[in-house]
Amino acid sequence: MSTGQAIEPLEKMGEPSVTDQVFGVLRHQILNLTLEPGTKLSEIEVARQMDVSRQPVRNAFYSLSKQGLLVIRPQRATQVSLISEPDVAQANFIRTALEAETCRIAAQSMTKDDLKVLETLIQDQFSAEAAGDKPLFHQLDDQFHQEICNRTGAPHAWEIIYESKAHVDRVRMLSLDLGLRAAIDGHVAIFDAIKARNEVDAVAALRAHLSRIRIAFNDIKASHPDWFDTDA
Structure with missing residues (x-):
């Protein structure tokens, strides 16, 4: 009216x-x-x-x-704020749920041009590792995951992930002190499964890749105990 x-x-x-x-x-x-x-x-x-x-x-x-x-x-x-383990776990849960689906779709639909973009990002990550450039690697890591969301027609999924993953990002930054190669290997496994059109392996590789934070959490927390919320 x-x-x-x-x-x-x-x-x-x-x-x-x-x-x-x-x-x-x-x-x-x-x-x-x-x-x-x-x-x-x-x-x-x-x-x-x-x-x-x-x-x-x-x-x-x-x-x-x-x-x-x-x-x-x-x-x-x-x-x-101090880093809260429950907040990190919840953010990682949201991210894993959304990205598992985008990886499944990627294995069905990604074109050769899409795959070339991912492959180039992985090569750039190896270069960042060789240069010891952790901030650049962190940026390229995000870009790899964002490209998968965008190129499977799910840019809004990345927007949700971006908003929720802040709690994970600080732990991710600390995890880089443990080495960059494990993260790159995770990206390679995701890429190989998508390229092979194997939905099951793509989702499994994504879940294994994002679970690294949970597995390494206690070691990361022990290295900077004052940065974590012990009451959470």
Whole structure:
């Protein structure tokens, strides 16, 4: 039913808002452990360092708290959340469920061009390993999985994974200290199964690959005990 009144259109923004930019920078630094778990953050100090007003910082803090990456407590310092094992397990469950299906579809439908993209990413991962470039490897790792989602017609699956996997990403970054080759071998196994059109092996390889975090969790936790929430 018409209201009889014109609704003003939203102003189109060609660039991310200041809040989005602050959120992106802080999220990246939390996930790559530049901002370590337990680090205290001040709206005033962050705004000063980023040369912005306090409001976009406050908004970014709120968004990060909704993702479980910041703990905001009234009258007390905001801090980067500790790593929670239940949150990591839940995020990995969501990711495994979604990516298992995309790998199954990939084994049915990926073209030669699609496979070439994955193969190139794996080659780039070997190069990143040889250079000892862990941040680049982490980026290429994500890109490998994202390409599988996108090229099977499920880009929204990756959006859900991206939002939920933040809790896993910090553990993944720590797991790189144990070596990159196991992660690459997992990608190779997934690729080989998809190329062979073997749905069962593709799903199994994906599940084995993503289970590495669960298997190595205790060793990772032991190497940085102060970064984990022992009450979770």
